[in-house]
Amino acid sequence: MSRSIKKGQYTDPRLMEKVAKLKAGDKSIVKTWARSSTITPEMVGFIFGVHNGKIHIPVVIVEDMVGHKLGEFSLTRKFVRHGGKIQKANEAAAAEPAAKAPAAKK
Numbered sequence: 001m002s003r004s005i006k007k008g009q010y011t012d013p014r015l016m017e018k019v020a021k022l023k024a025g026d027k028s029i030v031k032t033w034a035r036s037s038t039i040t041p042e043m044v045g046f047i048f049g050v051h052n053g054k055i056h057i058p059v060v061i062v063e064d065m066v067g068h069k070l071g072e073f074s075l076t077r078k079f080v081r082h083g084g085k086i087q088k089a090n091e092a093a094a095a096e097p098a099a100k101a102p103a104a105k106k
Contacts, residue, residue, distance in 0.1 A: 009038040009067075019043055031056050035071030050074035 003010060012034035019030065019042055031049040044063055049056030050070045057074040065073070081087065 009040070010036065011040055012037045016040075016042070019046060022046060029056070029058055032070065035069065035074065037070050039065045039068055039070060041066055052076045 012032070015030070015032050015034050015037055018032075022028070022030065027047065029047045029049045031051070033051045035050060039061060041063075043061045044066065046061055048059050048061065048070060050059050050073065051057075052074045053076050059070065059073045
């Protein structure tokens, strides 16, 4: 469910204060835990360190991101891979030609 139009977009007030203090060409990272904050046009061009629960992921804000949430660009889960016998067989088959190619060059 989206937020009421009457209320407007939610942006953390402390985050907006930090953005207002920064200069336009400043390349410092603004660390934030406010993943639910909406990206506004005033934020374009700045770098935010968005916390994903473990570390701060640097996110460069561009015009296409306006209207989205900061948390959308800092993933909280890391995909490792799907496993199983078939996956191991596929990886082994892909590794064989790569291993033979450098030996043939010598």
